[in-house]
Amino acid sequence: MKINTACVHSGNNNDDFYGALHTPIYLTSNYRLPTDGTPVDWSGINSNIYARNRNVNQTALEEKLKALEEAEDCATFASGAAALHAVFATLLKKGDHVICSQVCYSSVNILFREVLPEQLGIEVSMIDTTDAKNVGKHIKSNTRMIHIETPGNPTTGISDISEIAKLASPGNILLSVDGTFASPLYQKPLALGADLVVHSMTKYINGHGDALGGCVLGNKKLIEKIKLTAMVNFGGILSPFNAYLINRGLVTLPLRMKQHSISAHKVAVHLSALPCIRFAYYPGLDSHPQHTVAAKQMVGYSGMISFALKGDEKTNYLFLNALSLISHAVSLGDGETLIVYNEVTSEKIKYYPQEFHNGFFRLSIGLEDPDDIIEDINMALTGAGLM
Ligand code: PLP
Numbered sequence: 001m002k003i004n005t006a007c008v009h010s011g012n013n014n015d016d017f018y019g020a021l022h023t024p025i026y027l028t029s030n031y032r033l034p035t036d037g038t039p040v041d042w043s044g045i046n047s048n049i050y051a052r053n054r055n056v057n058q059t060a061l062e063e064k065l066k067a068l069e070e071a072e073d074c075a076t077f078a079s080g081a082a083a084l085h086a087v088f089a090t091l092l093k094k095g096d097h098v099i100c101s102q103v104c105y106s107s108v109n110i111l112f113r114e115v116l117p118e119q120l121g122i123e124v125s126m127i128d129t130t131d132a133k134n135v136g137k138h139i140k141s142n143t144r145m146i147h148i149e150t151p152g153n154p155t156t157g158i159s160d161i162s163e164i165a166k167l168a169s170p171g172n173i174l175l176s177v178d179g180t181f182a183s184p185l186y187q188k189p190l191a192l193g194a195d196l197v198v199h200s201m202t203k204y205i206n207g208h209g210d211a212l213g214g215c216v217l218g219n220k221k222l223i224e225k226i227k228l229t230a231m232v233n234f235g236g237i238l239s240p241f242n243a244y245l246i247n248r249g250l251v252t253l254p255l256r257m258k259q260h261s262i263s264a265h266k267v268a269v270h271l272s273a274l275p276c277i278r279f280a281y282y283p284g285l286d287s288h289p290q291h292t293v294a295a296k297q298m299v300g301y302s303g304m305i306s307f308a309l310k311g312d313e314k315t316n317y318l319f320l321n322a323l324s325l326i327s328h329a330v331s332l333g334d335g336e337t338l339i340v341y342n343e344v345t346s347e348k349i350k351y352y353p354q355e356f357h358n359g360f361f362r363l364s365i366g367l368e369d370p371d372d373i374i375e376d377i378n379m380a381l382t383g384a385g386l387m
Contacts, residue, residue, distance in 0.1 A: 007254055010064040011059075022248075023060040023247065025241055025244045026056040026240050029051045030051070031048040031050070033049065043232050052231065055237070055240050058076050058237065060243070061246055062075070062215075064250055068253075069190060069197055069217045071218060072218070072219045073217065073218065073222075073223035075216050075230070076238040077231070077238055078214070078237060079202065080178075080200025080201065081214065083198050083216050084105075084111070086234065088122075088145075088147075089120075091225070092120070092144060092145060095123075096145070097122075097124075097125070097142040098112070098123070098143070098145045099124075099139070100125070100146075101127075101147070101149045102129075104149040104178070105178070108147075109126075112124045123142065125138045126351070129148045129159040130157045130158060130159050130290055130293075135164050135167055139167060144173060146164060146167075147176045148161070148164060148178070149177075150178075150181075150297075152181075153332075153362070154352075155356060156181070156281050156288070156304055157290060158288075158293045159290075159293075160290075160297070161189050161194055165192060165193025165194055166193065168193075176198060177197050177198070178198045180199050181203075182300075183204035184205070185253055185300065187298050190218065198216050201213035201246050204303075204332075205249065206245060207249045207252065207335070209333075209335065211241075211242040211249075212242065213242050213243070213246050214238075256335075256367060260333075260366070260367070261300045261301055261302055261303060263373065264284070264304065267305060267373055269285070270374050276309060276386035276387060280306075282304075283301045283304075303333070303366075304362070304365075306361065308356070308358065308360040309386060311384065312358075313343065316361075317341075319380045320380075322380035322382075323339065323377075323379075325372055325376040326338070326339050326373065326377070326380075331364075334364065336366045337364065337365055337368060338363075338366070342359060342360050344359045
């Protein structure tokens with residue numbers, strides 16, 4: 001099955017009773033247990049006992065995601081953050097060393113900088129992973145995992161998956177890749193040598209801004225371990241309703257990603273040409289610092305742009321307030337174009353490269369007509385006195 005077909009058909013065949021084409025929502029927390037003495041695997045994940053061990057809608061969604069990532073197995077969770085925590089808390093132990101991209105989603109940043117070292121005794125190196133050689137320099141005898149986010153949130157920095165996988169493989173080191181910005185459509189970390197790929201399904205995978213979810217994919221052994229520990233015992237499972245919504249959202253993933261990319265490219269070209277823009281980074285443009293790596297490992301460039309204005313904090317807020325179609329709101333990958341201002345005083349800004357330190361914007365290009373998005377940006381730049 002080609003990927004567009006898998007988006008439509010995989011995970012739809014669970015209603016043997018009525019024959020519905022789409023998996024119905026199974027809103028049940030528990031299932032009937034055998035009464036004939038057949039042993040029950042209380043903490044197991046291979047039979048329907050309790051919705052924290054396994055639930056029908058979650059299994060249907062996992063089937064679809066497996067097809068998209070060409071993975072042996074998949075585990076889904078209540079959010080992207082829960083999926084990431086499941087990976088780290090299941091596979092790392094006290095005394096292990098882990099390397100993580102210093103540009104990464106804020107809750108991962110806090111997990112790595114505070115929770116893992118202070119509460120779990122895990123040694124952490126937060127480094128620039130856009131330079132694969134730099135990753136090599138930080139590998140130690142107790143390094144057990146490298147976790148990279150590519151493209152990285154919020155700068156769109158690109159890390160070279162296959163080069164980092166080569167560094168990881170001889171040393172029994174797991175490579176985990178957060179591919180949320182690319183979606184399963186535009187980047188295949190497992191095929192490039194990663195052991196695990198993680199997505200916040202809240203973003204492009206669901207695509208409608210109405211459900212949180214997260215997933216992890218990899219080989220059967222790793223995913224089984226993650227399910228048994230994190231799903232059954234930590235309990236951050238995906239609800240049947242959200243699994244249903246995300247499965248439905250995935251049907252249009254290829255169409256949505258195509259439009260996000262076409263529009264983001266057009267907006268990025270427009271921004272780059274404006275004299276009032278300090279930088280505009282989009283992985284699909286030659287001017288992106290890691291465009292060559294992006295071109296090697298991505299099939300499409302998705303809808304995320306980071307940019308900065310020539311102006312001070314006051315100008316940045318004037319611009320933000322003058323936007324009308326584009327909403328100042330967190331998250332990304334929705335139908336609406338969303339912008340987040342990373343202010344100069346933000347705690348996280350020091351972890352990003354120097355040129356981001358004067359304040360910058362992260363723009364998630366939605367599914368509106370790109371000319372309307374450009375017009376809104378132009379109007380706001382005029383309102384801020386920049387055009
Ligand atoms: N990974 C990336 C790259 C993200 O951008 C986010 C959220 O923005 C997450 C993980 C966390 O996902 P969630 O908000 O679904 O917990």
